[in-house]
Amino acid sequence: EVQLVESGGGLVQPGGSLRVSCAASGFTFSSYWMHWVRQVPGKGLVWVSRINSDGSSTSYADSVKGRFTISRDNAKNTLYLQMNSLRAEDTAVYYCARDKWTPDYWGQGTLVTVSS
Amino acid sequence: QSALTQPRSVSGSPGQSVTISCTGTSSDVGGYNYVSWYQQHPGKAPKLMIYEVSKRPSGVPDRFSGSKSGNTASLTISGLQAEDEADYYCCSYAASYTKVVFGGGTKLTVL
Numbered sequence: 001e002v003q004l005v006e007s008g009g010g011l012v013q014p015g016g017s018l019r020v021s022c023a024a025s026g027f028t029f030s031s032y033w034m035h036w037v038r039q040v041p042g043k044g045l046v047w048v049s050r051i052n053s054d055g056s057s058t059s060y061a062d063s064v065k066g067r068f069t070i071s072r073d074n075a076k077n078t079l080y081l082q083m084n085s086l087r088a089e090d091t092a093v094y095y096c097a098r099d100k101w102t103p104d105y106w107g108q109g110t111l112v113t114v115s116s
Numbered sequence: 117q118s119a120l121t122q123p124r125s126v127s128g129s130p131g132q133s134v135t136i137s138c139t140g141t142s143s144d145v146g147g148y149n150y151v152s153w154y155q156q157h158p159g160k161a162p163k164l165m166i167y168e169v170s171k172r173p174s175g176v177p178d179r180f181s182g183s184k185s186g187n188t189a190s191l192t193i194s195g196l197q198a199e200d201e202a203d204y205y206c207c208s209y210a211a212s213y214t215k216v217v218f219g220g221g222t223k224l225t226v227l
Contacts, residue, residue, distance in 0.1 A: 037218075044119070044205065044218060044219070044221040045154070045156075045162065045207075045218040045221070046119075046218060047215065047216040047217060047218060050214075050215075050216065059211075059214040059215055061215070095161060095162075100167075101150050101167065101168060101209075102150060102152035102164065102167045102168070102207060102209075102216075103152075103162075103164070103207070103216070104164050104167065104173070105164075106162050106163075107161065108161050109161060
């Protein structure tokens with residue numbers, strides 16, 4: 001069974017940093033591209049970033065480019081999102097999702113709140 | 117990359133059919149056969165319902181179907197059931213497969 005479990009969310013001050021993680025199991029993690037997608041509570045889904053299977057290629061939404069970094073550790077079956085220079089508008093539930101020509105399996109999300 | 121355009125809400129009675137549209141551009145929906153649809157119930161993660169325009173993952177009822185014409189994709193739900201009440205999002209690859217764009221979401225109400 002495919003499982004994706006996010007962790008690392010919490011409260012952070014504006015301008016601060018946070019790293020969220022996504023532990024994968026039930027599939028060959030190193031064979032799949034992965035995504036981060038976020039959702040402000042009560043609002044829609046917004047794509048954040050994706051990484052290819054070996055980590056050599058990444059892409060980002062314009063809103064986070066230069067501030068967020070996606071990475072992965074295939075030995076640990078874990079996906080990461082390093083978030084720097086956080087802003088109030090980054091407050092959202094962050095989901096990781098496996099890619100199979102679309103985000104197919106999703107985790108349950110981790111809430112990141114940026115507030116003073 | 118702008119969000120794909122979906123109606124904010126649609127509704128239908130049990131047993132009826134509803135169609136949700138998703139309008140993009142030739143740079144996303146119109147340019148790729150990688151349009152997908154997700155169902156999301158409150159407090160839950162999105163669930164993939166349709167991928168590659170019209171394919172259904174295992175376990176998704178055949179009441180759900182997808183299509184595309186030009187820059188507009190559509191999700192049709194026939195034989196509406198109470199449990200279909202949820203938010204629905206379309207999604208497409210864009211920018212030479214380097215980016216993904218979602219629609220703004222449509223709230224389906226089963227009357």
